[in-house]
Amino acid sequence: MTLRDVTVRAQVSLPLTLADGSRTTARVFTFTGLRDGREHLALGLGGWADRPVAPSALGRPPLTRVHSECLTGDVLGSRRCDCGPQLDEALHRLAEEGGLLLYLRQEGRDIGLYAKLDAYVLQDEGLDTYEANVALGFEEDARDYTVAAQMLSALGVDRVALLTNNTDKVAQLERLGIEVAERVPTGLHRSDVNGRYLATKLGRHTASPLPGDRSPANPAAW
Numbered sequence: 001m002t003l004r005d006v007t008v009r010a011q012v013s014l015p016l017t018l019a020d021g022s023r024t025t026a027r028v029f030t031f032t033g034l035r036d037g038r039e040h041l042a043l044g045l046g047g048w049a050d051r052p053v054a055p056s057a058l059g060r061p062p063l064t065r066v067h068s069e070c071l072t073g074d075v076l077g078s079r080r081c082d083c084g085p086q087l088d089e090a091l092h093r094l095a096e097e098g099g100l101l102l103y104l105r106q107e108g109r110d111i112g113l114y115a116k117l118d119a120y121v122l123q124d125e126g127l128d129t130y131e132a133n134v135a136l137g138f139e140e141d142a143r144d145y146t147v148a149a150q151m152l153s154a155l156g157v158d159r160v161a162l163l164t165n166n167t168d169k170v171a172q173l174e175r176l177g178i179e180v181a182e183r184v185p186t187g188l189h190r191s192d193v194n195g196r197y198l199a200t201k202l203g204r205h206t207a208s209p210l211p212g213d214r215s216p217a218n219p220a221a222w
Contacts, residue, residue, distance in 0.1 A: 006033040006150040013049070019088045024095040025049045031154055034147045038105045042151050045091065046098025052155060061181045063099030064160040065090035066148045066169055068106040071113055080120070086186050090163055099163075100155070102148050109133060110142040145169060149176035 009032040016024050027044040029052075034040060044052065048062070067090060073083030090101055108116025111133055119132035130140040149172075152160065161182040162170060170180045 006031050006154045008032075008052075008154050011052075014043075016091070018091055018095075019084075020092075022092075024091070026101075027051070029151070029155065031151055034150055036144075036147055038147070040105055040147050040151065041103045042155065043094075043101040043103065044099075045094040045101065046096065048098055048100060061159040061161045061179075062157060063094060063097050063163055063184065064152070064157075065094065065099070065101045065163040066104065066145060066173075067101060068104050068109070068143055071107060072116075089187055093163065099161075100152075100157070102151055104143075104145075104148060106143045109138075109140075110144070111136070111138045141168065143168075145172040146176060149173055149178050152178055 009030040011027055011029045014026050014028045016026055018024065024045060027049050029042040029044065031040065031042075067083075067087055070081060070083035070087075072078040073081045073085075074087050075084075077084055093099075094101055107113045108119065111119070115133075115136055115138065118136055119129065122132035122135055123129060127135060133140055133142075152158070158177065159179040159181050160173070161184055162173065162180045163184045163186060164170065165185050167183075170183055173180055
């Protein structure tokens with residue numbers, strides 16, 4: 001299967017109410033032919049909300065967030081991770097600047113919801129988030145961003161400004177033929193209970209900046 005095997009299945013305009021009560025509109029895209037057969041979504045915001053934007057009409061690579069599903073953070077508002085605040089930040093920034101949010105069904109770094117909750121138990125016993133996944137017999141991070149590259153290709157996008165602190169996303173998309181022209185860091189969404197979680201993620205995903213990187217020189221400032 002190649003990136004070109006995937007096509008847009010359908011698209012629909014969807015009004016959204018964000019966490020602060022503000023309202024915007026997204027154009028939601030579904031796809032046919034994604035490699036893993038799951039129901040991943042792309043949301044176009046800002047200039048993408050009315051209709052797909054031809055790449056030739058873009059003044060710069062579209063701001064793009066690849067966000068892995070997190071029921072506990074995205075929906076239930078758990079402060080144990082920073083997923084919910086990252087999603088809210090992305091929606092606000094994309095609505096303002098225009099761009100794409102790819103919502104991938106990869107709960108718990110792709111180990112599933114029940115296993116993620118099992119990993120929480122192990123974290124309460126002292127393991128970090130990656131060690132807990134390994135202790136359960138999974139990879140530290142099993143997420144594969146092939147479907148993200150397929151979705152972008154189906155939308156006619158082969159060059160992005162990627163909204164992320166995760167350098168593995170950058171590396172995977174580059175290997176899959178999507179040029180990451182710029183890495184745009186997300187904010188540091190600290191709560192009273194997620195400090196160790198954030199420190200662990202920071203230690204795993206620091207790297208030299210890309211050309212045009214908006215990241216601060218000190219990754220600890222993310």
